[in-house]
Amino acid sequence: MLDNRDNQISFTLSFNSQFCLSVDLRLPASGVTAIYGPSGCGKTSFLRVVAGLEPCPDATIIVGNQVWQQGTCVLATHKRSLAYIFQENALLEHLNAEQNLQYAIKRTNKKLKPNVYQEVISLLGIQSILSQPVESLSGGERQRVAIARALLVEPKLLLMDEPFSALDLQRKHEILAYLLKVKRRFSTPIIFVSHSIEEVSLLADYLVVMEQGTVAKQGATSELLAKHELSRYQDEEIGGTLQGFVSDILPEWKLNKIQLAAGAVYLPFQNSSSIDQPGYRLEINDAVRVRILAKDISVSLSYAEDNSILNKLAAQVIEIKLEEESASAYIQVQLLSDSENGNQQGAQLMAKITRYSLHKLSLKKGDRVWVQIKSAALLS
Numbered sequence: 001m002l003d004n005r006d007n008q009i010s011f012t013l014s015f016n017s018q019f020c021l022s023v024d025l026r027l028p029a030s031g032v033t034a035i036y037g038p039s040g041c042g043k044t045s046f047l048r049v050v051a052g053l054e055p056c057p058d059a060t061i062i063v064g065n066q067v068w069q070q071g072t073c074v075l076a077t078h079k080r081s082l083a084y085i086f087q088e089n090a091l092l093e094h095l096n097a098e099q100n101l102q103y104a105i106k107r108t109n110k111k112l113k114p115n116v117y118q119e120v121i122s123l124l125g126i127q128s129i130l131s132q133p134v135e136s137l138s139g140g141e142r143q144r145v146a147i148a149r150a151l152l153v154e155p156k157l158l159l160m161d162e163p164f165s166a167l168d169l170q171r172k173h174e175i176l177a178y179l180l181k182v183k184r185r186f187s188t189p190i191i192f193v194s195h196s197i198e199e200v201s202l203l204a205d206y207l208v209v210m211e212q213g214t215v216a217k218q219g220a221t222s223e224l225l226a227k228h229e230l231s232r233y234q235d236e237e238i239g240g241t242l243q244g245f246v247s248d249i250l251p252e253w254k255l256n257k258i259q260l261a262a263g264a265v266y267l268p269f270q271n272s273s274s275i276d277q278p279g280y281r282l283e284i285n286d287a288v289r290v291r292i293l294a295k296d297i298s299v300s301l302s303y304a305e306d307n308s309i310l311n312k313l314a315a316q317v318i319e320i321k322l323e324e325e326s327a328s329a330y331i332q333v334q335l336l337s338d339s340e341n342g343n344q345q346g347a348q349l350m351a352k353i354t355r356y357s358l359h360k361l362s363l364k365k366g367d368r369v370w371v372q373i374k375s376a377a378l379l380s
């Protein structure tokens with residue numbers, strides 16, 4: 001649960017009579033917060049106000065114990081302990097990668113903690129490209145250097161504006177994997193802007209949904225996803241985002257065993273996805289999140305031994321959503337999995353099944369069922 005909400009951001013910004021951005025937020029002091037919403041809802045303007053790049057006379061911006069702005073009392077951008085990663089990273093083209101890093105460190109006038117430099121270089125996998133001129137780097141390499149540079153100034157807040165938008169799908173997954181590593185290793189709070197639910201569900205712990213300059217929803221990403229508050233924003237309905245840890249690695253079967261509160265699930269090594277990039281390997285006890293799409297969850301009344309599905313969790317039907325009965329062949333079944341550990345609550349899941357299946361199983365609220373998970377993605 002996110003209860004340490006230290007960063008306070010509130011302001012109203014009007015560019016003209018057409019657009020007004022009005023926010024009042026307390027955000028977690030650690031982890032990744034996503035600012036999500038459609039084009040033109042004010043995401044970039046939000047970041048710019050936080051960074052002090054957009055003048056806003058009535059803003060209150062407090063980051064940890066530092067007041068960055070309180071009305072007309074404004075701390076200049078260069079005095080704010082922040083790093084900003086743009087859509088197209090702004091590396092200095094006439095320098096090589098290492099010189100870019102050194103330049104940023106020098107400008108902070110701070111002494112870098114021992115080992116941090118080497119650790120950041122190896123975390124982002126940029127040792128071999130340090131001596132290369134920026135102009136010779138690929139889009140993904142540039143973005144990795146930009147992330148390293150941001151970390152090396154040891155900011156109190158890291159802001160990222162659509163950091164994947166200039167990258168192709170493969171590079172995007174690669175950078176996502178590096179950011180997941182950054183998130184694990186560094187406690188620096190990150191606010192990132194995105195209009196992709198996939199990126200948000202992969203990276204963000206806390207989510208702010210914006211619509212037309214206002215905050216439409218906010219909360220822990222996993223809770224908003226579990227309550228299906230975001231279904232109208234996404235192409236694929238998410239059936240659940242579950243927290244767990246790696247309890248076993250089975251190289252002979254190319255599977256990771258993930259222990260969730262609700263039981264264990266086996267997930268394949270992901271050769272083509274972000275998680276299996278060079279330099280990133282899961283280890284026993286690593287904390288991970290697992291995302292399951294609603295269409296990959298099926299429901300059965302008894303424990304079926306004779307099918308190929310590995311992942312089966314005991315659960316109870318909480319609600320059957322029939323509103324769209326006439327509109328679609330599918331309905332949503334909300335489930336609460338049993339918890340193997342009595343102290344923890346089970347996980348909320350949502351299965352998308354046909355109305356015909358519901359009819360054949362005579363499924364109703366309160367029924368005990370087995371949830372079968374056909375496939376799932378390993379997140380962070």
Ligand SMILES: Nc1ncnc2c1ncn2[C@@H]1O[C@H](COP(=O)(O)OP(=O)(O)OP(=O)(O)O)[C@@H](O)[C@H]1O
Binds near residue numbers: 045
């Ligand atoms: N300096 C400015 N002057 C006038 N209008 C502006 C200015 N900056 C942004 N706007 C307007 O404010 C609104 C919000 O813009 P903003 O760039 O913050 O949206 P966004 O959610 O980041 O959009 P996108 O996802 O397309 O980048 C838009 O209507 C934009 O045209």
